[in-house]
Amino acid sequence: MAISVKVMRRPEPGRTSYMRATLKGMSLTFKHMVRPTKVTLEYPEEQPDLHARWRGTHRMEVHADGRPKCVACGLCPTVCPANCIRLVGGEDDQGNRYPIVYEIDEFRCIFCGMCQEVCPVEAIHVGRHFENAEYTRDRFVYDLDRLMEQDHPVTLLWDPSDPRSE
């Protein structure tokens, strides 16, 4: 897109009417004052519409039997640009890999969503969620149980055939 510059036209001497300009301004502000439609979103009562690709705090998908879907492949800590994921993988007696430790430091996280994109088994997701307030700082390191407890909707990945996710 070409850069456009809006040129402010200076009023020419003797061609501007300050009285009329003032009255025009007053009538404009009055119209807005009595206009019933306001832009304010009354937040706790009204929730904002989050976009389908909104990237918020994480969520770990769970199997039907309650195990995490994560196979501890190590791709997400590798791809993470903020280095906020700590993963220690283990292997059970059938040879299935599973995470022993899986922690995400939500303070370090930059919410790029690359962990979700890279995950081969669709286990870790970023979510459509933003109400994350806590009383202490250490509550912001989400461990595996915490990630599995999250039940907010997850983010839709970008689809080139539908670039605006409509």
Add this chain to the structure above:
Amino acid sequence: MGEMQELSTFWFVTIGAVKVVAVFTVVMGVVAYMTLAERRVSAFIQDRLGPNRVGPFGLLQPIADGLKNVIKEETMPGTAAKFHFVLGPALAIMPAVVTIAVIPFAAPLPTPVGTVDMVVADVPIGILYILALSSLAVYGIVLSGWASNNKYAFLGGLRASAQMISYEVALGLSVIAVLLLVGNVTLTETVWKQQQLGMWFVFPLSLAFIFFLISALAETNRLPFDMPEAESELITGYHTEYSAMKFSMFFIAEYAHVVTASALLATLFFGGWDIPFWTGDDMFRHESGWIRGFDEAGVPIPATPSVLITLLTLGAFCAKTGFFLLLYIWIRWTLPRFRYDQVMHLGWKVLLPGALGYIMLVAGTMLVLDQLEVPFGMLYGGALTAVSGITTLAFLFFVDRDRVIAGAHRRRGAARGRGPPAPRAGGPAASS
């Protein structure tokens, strides 16, 4: 003639004290809710909702604000002049709350112990008292600006002194036109004369009203004249260093000034507590009774004060004052701030000579009317209205179209000789 029962000294003092407490309480309440109204109205103008969380429609917000200001930490700059730093807010708030005392807010109220004037103190010097005290307000601002030992606060204080002294002159001169027509300085008589004239002074003295409105905006340091605060230039000017309740006192002082100025505008130019198109509420103390007016032969027509009239006129006064309060807020959120030199220019080169000339005009017109022995009534007011209307139109024509208050482009053009301003590089004029 409606006989008047004079108050005994005991009742005069008692009722006086009650009136002081009542008016002070109401003014403080109005000030508190002005802060809320300012925020709500500004929000509405900007298509927002404003504070609506504390109580229904945010009506308890002023209480929450007050509580917050009381329990916040008071900061004291290490290099401030401590005594004057504390004295500043006190000096600022004092004149703001006492000026309302001379403004009559309703028709006299009959009580079993006598008829009570609905004004805290009907002092014989009326308007002079208001002018004297409201100009004291600048001391609080200058003192706090200087005592803060902060360059922005100091600049704010300097600007306040320059601006308030300049506009005090225009304010006083625009009031003189009213005084000429009233023939007295008490505000009760100002209301009475407007009832006698059959029209509010805004019509026969339209130009004085415009001067007074502009000067009152400047006197209360409200936008577009908020030079002393000027957030974008001076942080917040003279109260940069103040916090908590001391800051709040400046805030209360500003709004109390606005309330006083609104009440004064209503009283001087909009008939005070007069209800328009109804002579039943006309009432004035004449010799030993209350009169409604004089008949053809000059015999006083008696009037009877009643509680109903008092309540109705109180409502009229509140409505008029409320309109000006809204106008203050409305103007603030519409107009941008003047440049400092424009403020000085407007004050000294437009309002001062304009007001002086207007006094001459009003005095001359009144002299002619008196020589022609036109009775003080509709015809008298009509003639003055015609003269003032023409003058007002001429004045507005003169002020309009940057003949007087020029924008920056005008000065640049003037610096390079007459004619249109030099085209700016890259501007639309350069291509032509």
